[in-house]
Each structure stands twice: as structure tokens, then as C-alpha cells.
Amino acid sequence: MNRIAVLPLEISQKIAAGEVIERPVSVVKELVENSLDAGASEIRVDLLAGGKKLIRVQDDGQGMSRADAELSFVRHSTSKIAGEDDLLGIATLGFRGEALPSISAVSRLTLRTSEGGDAAAVELEREGDAVRAVREIALPRGTAIEVRDLFFNLPARLKFLRSDSSELTLIAKYVTNVALAYPGLRLWLAHGPRSVLDCPPVAGLRERIFQLYGKEILDRQMEIDYGETAGRLFGFASRPPHGRADRSHQFFFVNNRPVRDKILASALNQAYRGLLEKEMSPEAFLFLTVPYGEVDVNVHPAKSEVRFRDSSSVFRLVLRSVERARRGIGGLKEIAAGAGAPEGRGAPDGAGAPPPAFAPVEFSPASQIDLGVPFKIAERPASFGRPAGAPDFGPTETAGEGPGLRVLGQFADAYIVVESGDGLLVVDQHNAHERILFDKYAEIRARKTWPVALSLVPLLFDLSPSQVVRLEAEQTGLEESGFRVEPMGGRSYALREYPDIFKPQEALSVVTSLLEEDAEGPGERKMDRLLATMACKSAIKAGQSLPREKMEFLVRELFRTLNPSLCPHGRPIVVKIPRGQIEKGLGRRA
Numbered sequence: 001m002n003r004i005a006v007l008p009l010e011i012s013q014k015i016a017a018g019e020v021i022e023r024p025v026s027v028v029k030e031l032v033e034n035s036l037d038a039g040a041s042e043i044r045v046d047l048l049a050g051g052k053k054l055i056r057v058q059d060d061g062q063g064m065s066r067a068d069a070e071l072s073f074v075r076h077s078t079s080k081i082a083g084e085d086d087l088l089g090i091a092t093l094g095f096r097g098e099a100l101p102s103i104s105a106v107s108r109l110t111l112r113t114s115e116g117g118d119a120a121a122v123e124l125e126r127e128g129d130a131v132r133a134v135r136e137i138a139l140p141r142g143t144a145i146e147v148r149d150l151f152f153n154l155p156a157r158l159k160f161l162r163s164d165s166s167e168l169t170l171i172a173k174y175v176t177n178v179a180l181a182y183p184g185l186r187l188w189l190a191h192g193p194r195s196v197l198d199c200p201p202v203a204g205l206r207e208r209i210f211q212l213y214g215k216e217i218l219d220r221q222m223e224i225d226y227g228e229t230a231g232r233l234f235g236f237a238s239r240p241p242h243g244r245a246d247r248s249h250q251f252f253f254v255n256n257r258p259v260r261d262k263i264l265a266s267a268l269n270q271a272y273r274g275l276l277e278k279e280m281s282p283e284a285f286l287f288l289t290v291p292y293g294e295v296d297v298n299v300h301p302a303k304s305e306v307r308f309r310d311s312s313s314v315f316r317l318v319l320r321s322v323e324r325a326r327r328g329i330g331g332l333k334e335i336a337a338g339a340g341a342p343e344g345r346g347a348p349d350g351a352g353a354p355p356p357a358f359a360p361v362e363f364s365p366a367s368q369i370d371l372g373v374p375f376k377i378a379e380r381p382a383s384f385g386r387p388a389g390a391p392d393f394g395p396t397e398t399a400g401e402g403p404g405l406r407v408l409g410q411f412a413d414a415y416i417v418v419e420s421g422d423g424l425l426v427v428d429q430h431n432a433h434e435r436i437l438f439d440k441y442a443e444i445r446a447r448k449t450w451p452v453a454l455s456l457v458p459l460l461f462d463l464s465p466s467q468v469v470r471l472e473a474e475q476t477g478l479e480e481s482g483f484r485v486e487p488m489g490g491r492s493y494a495l496r497e498y499p500d501i502f503k504p505q506e507a508l509s510v511v512t513s514l515l516e517e518d519a520e521g522p523g524e525r526k527m528d529r530l531l532a533t534m535a536c537k538s539a540i541k542a543g544q545s546l547p548r549e550k551m552e553f554l555v556r557e558l559f560r561t562l563n564p565s566l567c568p569h570g571r572p573i574v575v576k577i578p579r580g581q582i583e584k585g586l587g588r589r590a
């Protein structure tokens with residue numbers, strides 16, 4: 001018996017349209033991208049009812065001829081790529097020839113377009129897949145597209161639209177991204193009579209950030225501008241210890257295309273680990289430029305995600321860029337310049353130049369000064385006590401400072417400098433504390449006796465659909481760690497119980513940050529990650545000046561942990577500068 005039939009065109013087109021056009025913001029995005037690809041210098045977006053009733057996008061770009069205008073609604077018709085080879089290096093925002101046919105399949109659409117000069121302008125009216133009218137009109141160069149009654153013929157989708165203001169919020173976010181990526185663009189967004197965003201063209205990103213967010217945010221940014229063979233990163237990011245309580249101000253662009261990207265986001269957050277005040281996340285406006293062939297933009301129906309050919313190089317590039325910008329603060333910029341790194345945003349940076357903090361300026365012979373070597377667990381100082389269950393590294397009775405280990409002081413409010421018998425140890429205070437807390441939590445968890453706080457006022461929070469899925473998977477692990485989350489209808493939840501080491505807001509951010517991160521690995525590993533997150537959130541940060549007793553406490557406790565050489569995230573905690581090396585540098589030894 002035959003069961004398979006090809007779907008009628010009308011249905012298959014609606015299905016295809018649904019992939020590209022999910023909600024009003026998808027329409028705005030596709031139309032604005034077309035305007036940008038058409039070389040517009042002005043774009044105006046008008047909306048009614050959060051875009052559900054009307055979306056109008058007008059531009060002063062190159063426009064279309066009548067024949068092109070008609071062809072533009074045929075699926076897979078595009079002026080942007082011609083063959084398969086072009087897919088390897090897409091330089092335009094559009095390339096599939098799917099946006100206009102998709103939008104018109106699910107709305108009532110009017111297109112007006114003109115190439116300027118003597119060419120005739122044309123107006124096309126469409127409803128669903130039907131052409132309603134084509135007529136010649138008078139119009140200056142540019143294109144205006146009106147999309148009315150989105151999803152009028154797709155009730156299933158219509159049901160899922162949110163309130164006008166939620167849809168508007170999404171659109172405003174998107175238009176803000178465009179404003180950031182194109183400072184030279186004149187950009188308007190209006191909701192009915194209300195102007196939501198009105199940005200005259202400005203000289204550069206700095207001015208645009210100022211225009212959109214004001215001086216306060218700009219003042220706490222540092223400029224990022226660094227290039228390597230993998231690519232170049234330009235923009236602004238929080239100057240530690242400043243940050244923001246949420247991640248709403250992290251913008252990433254790849255070849256000027258706004259993207260959501262886990263690699264960039266996690267590299268950014270890692271770059272700031274231990275540098276920000278408690279509970280803070282970095283703000284960032286980061287533009288990554290990579291060769292077009294190094295990034296695949298054809299991985300997501302809305303083109304909002306990309307895939308890098310060499311993602312670990314990109315990850316490292318972000319880490320280094322932030323690190324270098326950070327070191328550039330406080331007079332070190334001169335050293336950087338002296339080491340051959342050119343100034344200025346446009347010029348490629350001296351990729352091979354040594355990082356400024358280690359630049360061999362005053363020491364001689366400088367090349368002999370090493371950066372110190374990661375401290376291995378096997379080098380546990382003999383004078384420290386053996387942690388329970390750990391291999392024996394030496395005498396167990398002394399748990400305090402011994403003759404071989406003495407805290408000398410704090411360096412840069414971030415590192416504890418310790419004298420050990422045969423050299424200096426530099427201990428990262430944040431990583432050390434993180435390790436100590438992690439071990440403590442792990443021990444409490446093993447005993448399953450979390451001291452739990454009850455929240456009397458429900459701590460309410462909303463999750464994204466993907467986080468809801470994560471929550472279901474993590475629920476048991478969360479409960480074992482003392483977090484009890486209760487559904488409140490829709491995607492709203494209440495946090496009812498949490499470990500009492502946290503303040504309510506901290507507990508909330510631990511839960512949400514766990515649900516944000518990549519879900520992978522078996523439950524045990526996830527649990528370890530949760531504990532690591534908790535430890536990280538509550539650990540002492542870099543930039544905090546510590547009294548001597550606290551430093552001594554940290555050093556002592558650190559060497560009691562199971563693994564004093566690596567923090568729970570796998571970063572080194574201690575570097576050692578052997579005495580021999582110091583003596584060599586001072587010319588006391590060959």
C-alpha cells in the first residue's frame with residue numbers, strides 16, 4: 001500500500017517559511033539584512049502591535065529592477081551567490097534566497113522599490129503566495145517593504161506569538177545589534193507613534209555605545225584590539241573589576257554579523273574568571289574578523305549561529321585579547337608599545353610581540369628570566385599536612401606554616417607570594433579559594449547534609465525553552481545539592497530551597513548559570529560543574545586586597561586539598577619560580 005505523497009506546494013512553502021520566520025523579529029532581521037546588503041546608509045523600521053500587525057522597513061539602498069523585484073519572491077532566487085564555491089566564503093548577510101518568499105508566504109506584503117535615476121519604480125502586492133497587484137509608481141532610490149498580518153494564514157504559529165511588548169523587546173534588541181555593527185548607519189525604530197531608537201550616523205563603535213547606552217557604560221569599558229593569524233578581535237569589554245549583574249550586555253559579531261556563539265561567550269567568561277566582583281559578568285561589544293573561509297554561516301535557519309573551522313584558536317584569541325587589554329591598563333601600555341605592538345584600532349597588532357607584563361625591560365639578562373613553571377602536586381611542600389585520602393608527600397603533623405613555607409605578601413591584589421625552601425610560589429588567590437571551597441562542597445555533598453535555607457518569599461525566575469529542558473535533566477543533581485525548584489506555570493519557576501552558604505540572589509544565579517552552560521557528560525560530571533560554579537561564585541576575587549591572616553589561611557587550606565595544583569576548572573593555581581632561576585637572572589649563577 002502506498003502511503004507517501006508529495007505535499008501540495010502551498011503547504012510545503014508554509015513549512016519552509018516557518019523555519020526562517022519564527023516571529024516578528026525574524027521578519028525585521030531578514031528585511032534589515034537585505035537593506036544592509038543593498039548598501040543602505042539609512043534604514044527605518046516601523047511597527048504596529050509589536051510587529052504582528054505591521055512591519056515596515058525602508059532603505060535608501062540600490063533598489064531592484066521590476067524583473068528582479070518579481071523574481072525576488074521565487075524561492076532560492078538571490079543576487080548574492082551564484083555557485084557552490086561562493087558558499088565557502090559568504091561575505092553578504094543573505095545568501096539563500098529564502099527570506100522574501102518565506103515572509104510573503106505567511107503575510108500580506110507590499111514591496112516598493114526603485115533603482116533611482118530614470119529607471120521605473122515598481123510596487124508589488126502579495127498575499128500569501130498570490131500576487132495581488134503590480135504597478136509602476138514614482139519613488140526615489142531605495143526599497144520599502146511592508147509586512148502586514150504576519151501568520152494570518154498560519155494559525156498554529158500565530159498562537160505562539162507573545163505580547164506586543166515582548167515581541168517589541170526582541171526587535172529592539174536586534175535593531176540595537178545592527179546599530180552597534182554599523183555605526184555609520186542612520187537607523188530608526190518606531191512603534192506606532194513612539195520612537196524606540198533613533199541613531200544618527202557616528203564615527204565609530206565607541207560613539208555608538210555612547211549613543212545607545214550613555215557614558216556610564218562606556219566609562220567602564222576597555223578597548224580590545226588584537227590580531228593573530230586566527231583572526232582579529234576588536235571592540236570593548238568591561239575593565240575589571242567592573243561588570244554587570246547579568247549577561248544582557250554581551251554582544252558578539254563575527255565578520256560584522258550578530259551571532260550567538262557559545263565559544264565566544266565561554267571564552268569571554270573564562271577570560272574574566274576571578275577578575276570581577278562577586279556575581280558580576282563582563283559586558284562586551286566584540287567584533288571578530290576571520291577569513292570568510294574560516295567560518296560557516298550556513299548552520300542555522302536564522303543565520304544567528306556560526307561554526308568556526310578552528311574554534312580553539314578563536315577561543316584562545318578571545319582569552320589573549322582580553323588579557324592583553326587588561327595588562328594595557330595602569331602604565332603598561334608603554335611597555336607594550338616598546339615591545340613593538342602598534343597602537344590604533346585599524347592597524348594589525350604585533351601578533352608575535354611578547355606580552356607586556358613580561359616584557360624584558362629592566363632585567364638583564366632578560367632572556368634568562370623565565371615566567372615560572374606550573375606547580376605540580378608532586379612538589380607539595382614537605383612542611384604541609386597531608387590531606388585526608390591524598391598520597392603521602394611528607395610529614396603529616398604540621399598543618400600550619402613551616403620553615404619551608406612563608407607568606408611574603410600580596411602582589412597586584414590577586415596573587416599571594418610565598419617563600420618556599422627553594423624558591424618563590426605565586427598563588428592565584430581566586431583559584432586557590434575556588435579549590436578550597438570546591439573540596440569543601442564536595443565533602444558536604446558526599447555526606448548529603450547540606451544546610452538548606454528556605455525562601456519565604458518565592459524567588460521567581462523565567463527560563464528559556466532550552467533551559468526548561470536542561471532543568472528537567474538536572475533536577476535530581478540540583479536537589480542533591482540543596483536546590484529545590486518548583487514550576488509556577490509556563491516557563492516560570494520558583495526557587496524554594498537552596499544551600500544556606502548563598503544569599504538568595506546568589507543561589508538564583510547559580511541555578512540559572514548552571515542551566516545556561518553546555519549540557520554534556522554524565523550526571524556526576526555535571527554535579528562537579530555545579531560545585532565548581534558554586535565555588536567560583538563565592539570565591540575571593542582578584543582585585544581584593546587581603547589581610548595577612550586570610551592569605552595564610554588560604555595557603556594553608558590550599559595545600560590540604562586533594563589537588564592544590566589545579567582549580568576545579570582545570571586552571572593552574574600556583575606557579576613556582578625556582579631559586580636557581582632567580583640567581584641566574586641576578587648573575588649569581590651561570
Ligand SMILES: Nc1ncnc2c1ncn2[C@@H]1O[C@H](COP(=O)(O)OP(=O)(O)OP(=O)(O)O)[C@@H](O)[C@H]1O
Pocket residue numbers: 030034035038059061062063064072077078079080093094095096097098099100101143
Ligand atoms: N532591500 C533590498 N534592496 C535591494 N535588493 C533587495 C532588497 N531586498 C531583497 N533584495 C533582492 O532580493 C533578493 C532576494 O532576497 P532574499 O532576502 O529573499 O534572499 P537573499 O538575501 O539573497 O538570501 P537570504 O534568504 O539568506 O536572505 C536578494 O538577493 C536581493 O537581490
Ligand SMILES: [Mg+2]
Pocket residue numbers: 030033034093094095099100
Ligand atoms: Mg535576505
